[in-house]
Amino acid sequence: MKLLMIMVDSNHQEDVDRILDAHNIQGYTELPNVLGKGVSGRKLGSRAFPGSNTLFFTVIEGDTCKTLCAELQALDARCGPEEGLTAFILDAEKVV
Numbered sequence: 001m002k003l004l005m006i007m008v009d010s011n012h013q014e015d016v017d018r019i020l021d022a023h024n025i026q027g028y029t030e031l032p033n034v035l036g037k038g039v040s041g042r043k044l045g046s047r048a049f050p051g052s053n054t055l056f057f058t059v060i061e062g063d064t065c066k067t068l069c070a071e072l073q074a075l076d077a078r079c080g081p082e083e084g085l086t087a088f089i090l091d092a093e094k095v096v
Helices: 012-024 061-077
Strands: 002-009 029-034 037-038 041-043 053-060 087-092
Touching: 002 012, 002 061, 012 029, 012 053, 012 061, 053 061, 061 087
Parallel strands: none
Antiparallel strands: 002 053, 002 087, 029 053, 037 041
8 A cells, every 4th residue: 555645736736636536536635725835935825925735645556556646747747846746655554
């Protein structure tokens, strides 16, 4: 199993929702309005640093993860680096 963590500019949250839904992902967690600083700059939801991110977590099989990552890379290419889409894969083991 793999834990896929996706951080995306909130302007593209619906794009990630569509990708997850298109692959019939049974469950994921979505944290809207995530604030912070990264390579795309500060997103603090303020006038000085407008915007926010959305953080997604899902645990899926490795083959599904590869397919999703390919679609996320295509979305990243369409959005451009200023939109700040980032994804990480971690090994996951269910303990409870």
